[in-house]
Amino acid sequence: MAESKLDLLQGTLDLMVLQTLAALGPLHGYGIARRIEQASGDSVLLNQGTIYAALVRLRQRGWIAAQWGISDNNRRARFYSLTARGRKQLAADASHWQRLTAAVGRLLALAPEGEGR
Amino acid sequence: MEAELADHLARAENDNLARGLTPSEARRQARLALGGEDSARELQRDARGLPWLSALRQDVAYAARGMRRNPGFALLVVLTLVLGMGASTAIFSVANAVLLRPLPYNNPSQLVGFSYLRHGGATARLYPYVSLNQVEAWRRESRTLDSVGSFVFSALPVRVANQSISVTTVFADPELLTTLGVAPEVGSNLSGTGSTRKDSSAVITHRLWMEAFHGDSQAVGRTLLADGESYTVVGILPARFEFPRRDASFFPEQPDLLLPVANIADLWGRQYPQWVAVGRLKPGVGLRQAQADMDGLTARLSAHDPALKGISVRLNGLQADTTRKARPALLIVLGISVLLLLIACSNVMNLLLARSAARTREMLVRTALGATPARLVRQLLTESACLTLVAGGLGMLFAGLGNRALLRLWPSFLPVTGHVGLDWRVLAFALALSLASALATGVVPAWQCRRARERQPGERATSGRSFARLQRGLMVAQVALGVALLAGAGLLANSLIRLNSVDPEFRSAGVLGFEFLMPTQRAHSPAELQQRNDRIVGLNETILEQVKAIPGVVSAGLVTNLPPETRAGMFMGFSIVGQPTSSPQSCNFQIASEDYFPTLAVPVVEGRNFTPRDNSEARPVVMVNQAFVREFLRRGDALDRQLTASFNPGAPRQVVGVVRDMHDRGLGAKAIPTVYVPFRQFAQAYGAVVLRTNLPPDTVFPAVRARLQRSAPIVALDHFTSIHDRIDRTLDEPRFYTAMAATCALMALLFVTLGLYGVVTFSVARRTAEIGIRTALGATMGSILRGVLWQGVGMALAGAAIGLVLALSAGQVLAQLLFAIKPNDPATLAGAATLVILVTLGASYVPARRAARVDPLTALRHE
Numbered sequence: 002m003a004e005s006k007l008d009l010l011q012g013t014l015d016l017m018v019l020q021t022l023a024a025l026g027p028l029h030g031y032g033i034a035r036r037i038e039q040a041s042g043d044s045v046l047l048n049q050g051t052i053y054a055a056l057v058r059l060r061q062r063g064w065i066a067a068q069w070g071i072s073d074n075n076r077r078a079r080f081y082s083l084t085a086r087g088r089k090q091l092a093a094d095a096s097h098w099q100r101l102t103a104a105v106g107r108l109l110a111l112a113p114e115g116e117g118r
Numbered sequence: 119m120e121a122e123l124a125d126h127l128a129r130a131e132n133d134n135l136a137r138g139l140t141p142s143e144a145r146r147q148a149r150l151a152l153g154g155e156d157s158a159r160e161l162q163r164d165a166r167g168l169p170w171l172s173a174l175r176q177d178v179a180y181a182a183r184g185m186r187r188n189p190g191f192a193l194l195v196v197l198t199l200v201l202g203m204g205a206s207t208a209i210f211s212v213a214n215a216v217l218l219r220p221l222p223y224n225n226p227s228q229l230v231g232f233s234y235l236r237h238g239g240a241t242a243r244l245y246p247y248v249s250l251n252q253v254e255a256w257r258r259e260s261r262t263l264d265s266v267g268s269f270v271f272s273a274l275p276v277r278v279a280n281q282s283i284s285v286t287t288v289f290a291d292p293e294l295l296t297t298l299g300v301a302p303e304v305g306s307n308l309s310g311t312g313s314t315r316k317d318s319s320a321v322i323t324h325r326l327w328m329e330a331f332h333g334d335s336q337a338v339g340r341t342l343l344a345d346g347e348s349y350t351v352v353g354i355l356p357a358r359f360e361f362p363r364r365d366a367s368f369f370p371e372q373p374d375l376l377l378p379v380a381n382i383a384d385l386w387g388r389q390y391p392q393w394v395a396v397g398r399l400k401p402g403v404g405l406r407q408a409q410a411d412m413d414g415l416t417a418r419l420s421a422h423d424p425a426l427k428g429i430s431v432r433l434n435g436l437q438a439d440t441t442r443k444a445r446p447a448l449l450i451v452l453g454i455s456v457l458l459l460l461i462a463c464s465n466v467m468n469l470l471l472a473r474s475a476a477r478t479r480e481m482l483v484r485t486a487l488g489a490t491p492a493r494l495v496r497q498l499l500t501e502s503a504c505l506t507l508v509a510g511g512l513g514m515l516f517a518g519l520g521n522r523a524l525l526r527l528w529p530s531f532l533p534v535t536g537h538v539g540l541d542w543r544v545l546a547f548a549l550a551l552s553l554a555s556a557l558a559t560g561v562v563p564a565w566q567c568r569r570a571r572e573r574q575p576g577e578r579a580t581s582g583r584s585f586a587r588l589q590r591g592l593m594v595a596q597v598a599l600g601v602a603l604l605a606g607a608g609l610l611a612n613s614l615i616r617l618n619s620v621d622p623e624f625r626s627a628g629v630l631g632f633e634f635l636m637p638t639q640r641a642h643s644p645a646e647l648q649q650r651n652d653r654i655v656g657l658n659e660t661i662l663e664q665v666k667a668i669p670g671v672v673s674a675g676l677v678t679n680l681p682p683e684t685r686a687g688m689f690m691g692f693s694i695v696g697q698p699t700s701s702p703q704s705c706n707f708q709i710a711s712e713d714y715f716p717t718l719a720v721p722v723v724e725g726r727n728f729t730p731r732d733n734s735e736a737r738p739v740v741m742v743n744q745a746f747v748r749e750f751l752r753r754g755d756a757l758d759r760q761l762t763a764s765f766n767p768g769a770p771r772q773v774v775g776v777v778r779d780m781h782d783r784g785l786g787a788k789a790i791p792t793v794y795v796p797f798r799q800f801a802q803a804y805g806a807v808v809l810r811t812n813l814p815p816d817t818v819f820p821a822v823r824a825r826l827q828r829s830a831p832i833v834a835l836d837h838f839t840s841i842h843d844r845i846d847r848t849l850d851e852p853r854f855y856t857a858m859a860a861t862c863a864l865m866a867l868l869f870v871t872l873g874l875y876g877v878v879t880f881s882v883a884r885r886t887a888e889i890g891i892r893t894a895l896g897a898t899m900g901s902i903l904r905g906v907l908w909q910g911v912g913m914a915l916a917g918a919a920i921g922l923v924l925a926l927s928a929g930q931v932l933a934q935l936l937f938a939i940k941p942n943d944p945a946t947l948a949g950a951a952t953l954v955i956l957v958t959l960g961a962s963y964v965p966a967r968r969a970a971r972v973d974p975l976t977a978l979r980h981e
Contacts, residue, residue, distance in 0.1 A: 031126040034151075035133070049151050050158025053122070078125045 014055050016098060017041075019083065019091040022065060027082040030056060056081060064090050123155055173493075177500035184501065191473055192505065194872065195466050199509030201865060202462025203551050204516030206455035210547055211517065212524050213452050221437055222360055224299025225398075228264075229436040230408065231362075232395045237428045244432060248395045250313050250379070250388035252431070255419050256397070257293075257312070262408040266397040267294030268313065268379060269361070270386075271369045273804070275635040275834035277343040278330040284635045284836035285326065286371045287344065288361055289379040295321075297398045298362070302353030305338040308378050309352065313388065317378040320349035324357040326374035344377060346637030346832075362396055362436060368685045385640075396436060409433050450931065454603070454862045459551060461599055461866055464592045465873040470502065503553075510551070589877045590913055596873055597917025597954060598924060600866040605925035605950040607859035609932055609939060612946055614849070614856045616938040620785040622845055623778065624681060625719035628672075629841040630815055631680040631808045632822065634661060636833045638803040651801035655734070657830055658797050658805065662711060664825040665809055668818060674809035675714030676797050678707070681782035681808075681841065682848055691764035692793065694750060705746060706792040707763075709802050714794075715777055717810050718841075725757045725775035733798040738771040744779045746791035761793070771795070784848045786937045808841065815840060855935055867957055874961040878910050882969040894974035902970040910962025911955065918951040925950070 021036045022028060028036070033056075034049045059065045064087030070080050083091070130148030131141075139147060152158055185192040220226045233244040253268045260266075269290035276285040288294075292308040295301065302321055309319045320342065322331075331337040331351075340351050361373050379393075386392065399408050412431050420426035481494055636657055641647035658676060665674045679685075690707035693699065712728040715721075723744065732739050740761065747756045760770040779789035797805070811818055819838045826833060882889070889902060929941025939946070 029125065030122055031129040034126075048153035048157075049126070050153035050155075053158055076125050076128060077121055079122050 013098075014051060015059060016091070016094045018052070018055055018059060019064060019087055019094070022081060022083045023088065023091055027068075027080045029078040029080050031078075033081070059087070062090075063087070123152070123158060126152065127155075173496070174500065177497045178504060180497065181501040181504045185505075188473075191469065194876075195469055195505050196509045196512065198462050198465050198469070198869065198872065199506055200513045200516050201868075202459045203510060203513035204520055205862075205865065206459045206551065207513060207517035207547065208520030208524055209451055209455040211521055213455075221362070222358060223362075226437055227435070228399045228401070229298070230397045230399060230405065230433045231436050232397065233432045233434065234391055235430050235432060237430065245391065246394060247391040248393055248431065249391045250383055250393055251423065252391075252419070252426070253291075253393070253395050254312065256412075256415065259415055259418075260411060262400055262403045262411040264398045264400045265293055265297045266395055267291060267297035268393045268395045269294050270379065270393050271373060273369060273635060274345040274375070275637050275832065276330075276345075276375065277637075277832060277834075280831070281330070282832055282834040283330065284633070284834040285344075285375050286369045286373040287375040287377060288373040289377050289382055291379050294376075294396065297396055299398075300355070300359055303356040305351070305353035307353060308376065310378070310380075313378075313380045313383045316380045318347070318349050319352040319378065320344065321353040321355060321376040322351055323355045323359060323372070323374045323376075325372075327354050343637070344375065346639055347381070349377065362394075370685075397433070405433060405435060446931075451858065454858065457599060457603070458862055458865055461596055461869045464596060465869045465876075468589050468592055468873050469876050506553070586881055589880065593870075593873055593877050593913045594917040594920065596866075596870050597914055597958065598920035600863070600870045601918050601921025601950055601954045602924040602928060603859065603863040603866045604954060605922070605947050606928065606932060607856065607863040608946040608950050609929070609936060609941060609943060610852065610856040610859050612943065613936040613939050614852045617785050617849060617852055620781060622682065622782075622785060623720070623780045623789075624782065624841075625717075625810070626841040626845055628812060629718065629808055629810050630818060630839070631806055631841055631844070632819070632838040633680065633804070633806045633836045634826075634833050635804045635836065636830075651734070654801035654803050655798050657833060658802075660830050661807060661826060661833065662713075664829055665807055665822055668811075668821045668825065670811050670813040670818065672810045672812070673713050673717045674807055675717040676709060676711035676805055676807055677714050678709050678802065678805050679782075680806045680837075680839070680844060681718070681780060682784045682845055683782060684784045684787075684848055690793070692761050695760040695762065695770050697750075703750065704764075705750070706790050708792060708794050709797040709800050709805060710741070710794040711797050714808065717808050718780070720780055721778050722775050723778050725773070727775055728794075728796045730798075732796040736799075738766075738769050738799055739774045739796065740771045741775040741777055741794040742773055743777050743789060743792045743794075745789045746793065747776055749791045763793070763795075765800075785845065786848075786852075806837075852935065852937070867954070870954065871957055871961045874910060874913070874958050875965065877913075878906060878962045879965040879968075881909065882906060882965050885969075889969055890974040899970040903966050906966035906969045907959065907962050910958055910966070914955045914958035917958075918954055921954070922947055922951055 017037050017040075018033055021033050021040070025032070025036060030052055031049075034052045037052075056065070056067075060067055060081075064084060065081045066084050068080050068082070069077060071077065127145075127148050130151060131144045134144035134147050135141065149155070221229065223229060231246065232248045233246045234248060235244050248268070250268060253266050256263055256266050267290060269288050272287045272289060274285055274287045275282055276287075277283075290308070291313045292311055295307050301307065303324075305321075308317065308321060310317055322337075327333060327337055330342075331340065334340070337354065338351055341348050342351065343349075355376075399405070409432070412433055416426060416429065416431050420429070484494060485491075636654065638654070639646075639650050641650045662674060662676055665671060689704045691702050691704045693703060710728065712730060712732075715727060722741075725741075728739070728741065742756060751759060756773050756776050759773045761773065762768075762770045777794070781787065781789065782792075783790060809818070815838070822838075823835060826835060892902065925947060926942055933941045
């Protein structure tokens with residue numbers, strides 16, 4: 002394990018939650034947390050507790066909806082799902098993110114003269 | 119939320135177990151991954167609460183802490199605002215009741231009053247009367263009036279259950295109540311329609327029902343005698359009902375009895391404009407449309423009725439009519455209260471400016487810790503809002519007290535309809551005031567703090583030059599307003615003192631009085647008329663005799679109106695024999711007995727007084743006062759002149775005496791020409807008795823009542839009072855204005871003192887370093903003191919100058935309220951200005967002394 006795990010910024014966590022719900026459908030909090038960890042290849046340092054704060058934020062903005070249900074281990078769990086607005090937001094955020102990373106990547110590719118030898 | 123976290127942990131544990139960890143390790147790893155339940159919970163809680171609400175809570179807590187640290191400042195601000203808001207709310211709620219509250223009738227905006235205007239006279243005056251013929255015509259032909267009711271006020275002796283009482287009465291047609299949209303709460307309206315058919319139905323008010331019938335549930339159907347005629351009670355009006363008061367200054371009390379106008383219409387003359395009318399516009403019709411319709415109608419009617427020629431009828435909204443008399447006074451009152459509020463707000467602004475300048479350092483620290491300017495502004499606004507809302511709440515309490523006090527002093531000449539409390543409109547106004555104050559007081563310091571943020575580190579934290587200029591400007595404005603208010607109060611107080619010291623020219627010490635009223639029978643022949651007059655004169659004599667017979671009564675006399683009488687006088691037309699005039703003359707008219715002038719100690723300056731021999735068999739005589747002689751008798755010799763009175767043009771009357779003028783129309787009013795007729799030569803069924811006694815009223819009045827109940831039970835007695843009280847009551851109005859102005863001026867002075875104290879303190883604090891250096895370089899305490907004082911005095915002088923200009927221009931408004939003093943009275947104005955300057959000197963003195971005592975070392979260390 003060479004690199005240290007990357008600290009996750011608030012906005013990107015929201016994006017990852019939305020994406021997870023879009024890909025996997027309605028899911029409970031633990032599931033979302035596990036999925037993000039797996040998908041990022043465990044390279045992301047995730048304080049799982051922050052997931053719940055993110056979920057509250059997203060619910061307040063109307064991008065996800067919550068519903069209590071019985072989960073597979075016969076326990077009561079809250080399931081979150083994407084709303085129509087959330088789907089739109091996800092599309093916008095994703096495209097913004099891609100443009101951003103592309104731009105930053107291009108910038109970083111401009112290697113300065115006489116370095117990296 | 120707990121369930122959710124528990125579920126999360128359970129799953130994580132299971133997964134860990136599946137991976138092969140021991141149960142305890144599984145649990146631990148699960149918890150670690152979650153990052154601690156508590157922190158998860160907290161994060162969630164933080165995200166859950168409405169972010170602005172939690173910030174608000176923080177701000178409020180911070181504000182509360184700040185106030186606790188600086189209680190003096192908070193107290194000062196709250197006190198200023200409480201006084202300002204409380205006073206203006208109390209004043210507004212009473213003004214509200216008079217000006218803004220709608221009339222207590224159904225849909226009052228559709229009600230109109232009628233006045234007639236006679237063209238072709240020297241001055242066009244609007245008289246609030248109409249004739250019954252006009253009213254009937256309007257009912258038949260108007261296209262815009264839904265209904266019209268007519269009425270007239272009177273006072274009648276009413277006999278109910280063996281008691282004779284004097285009752286203010288309204289003669290009206292049944293359409294009055296229907297036009298107003300009011301129905302009796304028990305029973306029914308007067309019967310019939312219009313004003314042609316005589317009727318014996320009567321409607322009483324709730325109050326009369328309680329007082330005369332003692333709330334008898336069988337009151338409807340009972341009879342009462344009004345002016346000697348029998349009536350049957352058919353209805354009782356609701357408790358809060360009031361009759362419209364279009365020209366009822368002669369009858370200050372609310373009427374208690376409603377009788378059919380048809381019974382007196384022919385007697386009083388239905389063609390004369392002496393009736394008051396109220397109309398209701400058809401739905402959807404506006405005032406202008408109705409006026410146009412009325413103009414057309416009057417033009418058409420005048421073709422048939424010559425009495426209507428040269429007359430036009432004007433319509434006014436009833437609400438506007440009723441409050442027109444009160445409006446100027448009330449606008450003054452409202453203006454003063456708004457002024458007070460402005461002064462209070464500007465004072466608070468000053469205080470906040472002073473404080474915020476001292477907190478610039480704190481703002482910088484917070485900015486360095488990451489606060490945005492918006493956050494700082496919001497926090498400051500929250501602080502001011504907290505202070506003002508607290509002050510607003512306390513101000514409501516204060517307003518409630520002030521309200522009660524104000525009502526106790528409220529003069530009777532300003533009509534107050536209904537119950538005056540703090541109603542929802544007042545609350546809304548107070549709340550709006552609170553918020554407006556919060557914005558006004560919060561904005562400037564908050565805005566100034568934004569600039570504080572842009573300061574570079576190391577720069578002087580307090581550079582309040584623009585603060586100071588703003589403060590000084592505000593102070594000058596306040597001083598100006600304070601001087602203007604004080605000058606106004608001084609003028610009014612001066613006027614009141616002068617008024618009070620006027621000698622009424624008649625005796626009031628130990629003189630009491632009461633009014634009487636007896637029923638008048640209709641006379642249908644000269645013989646009956648003579649009988650009736652004899653009866654009336656006889657009753658008058660009985661009243662006098664009985665009163666004089668009371669032990670302790672030194673003398674008693676009869677007169678028409680008790681002095682001083684400020685209501686419209688009894689006027690009679692007359693002409694002087696041998697002195698014809700082109701236009702009719704009229705003057706004040708009173709009956710009098712031979713003891714009237716001696717009881718009041720008014721001397722007869724020429725000729726003789728009346729004697730008991732001046733009766734209906736003797737030659738008709740009159741006495742006049744000096745004002746009459748001055749005005750109407752060209753030759754100085756008044757005695758032996760003769761005049762004929764309009765009520766009996768056949769018999770000329772001889773002037774036998776001249777009495778000295780009295781201030782019987784009020785202390786501030788000049789005596790008007792008056793003719794006195796001996797009561798035995800003019801049968802008047804109402805009048806008043808003045809009596810001189812050393813006994814207290816509580817002893818004499820019951821004796822009067824008892825004796826007259828025995829010997830003249832059909833006479834109704836009323837308004838037992840002392841002449842001294844009557845004189846005192848004429849001072850009610852000026853006393854009210856003076857009290858109001860004085861209170862406001864004192865409050866303004868208080869504000870000015872507080873404000874100036876704050877300003878000078880701030881200015882000194884700002885210049886502490888400079889003062890320290892100057893002291894270190896050898897400046898004396900005295901010179902520092904003078905310097906600071908001079909700053910305060912400078913503001914005071916500038917403010918006083920502006921204030922005097924304000925006072926002079928506002929003087930025109932006051933002119934009509936002043937007696938024997940001009941609005942630009944130099945002594946009063948100079949006094950006001952001097953007082954304010956002295957006050958400001960005093961207010962500057964304390965901080966000035968503190969400045970002079972500054973230790974140069976501490977001052978320099980401040981840097």
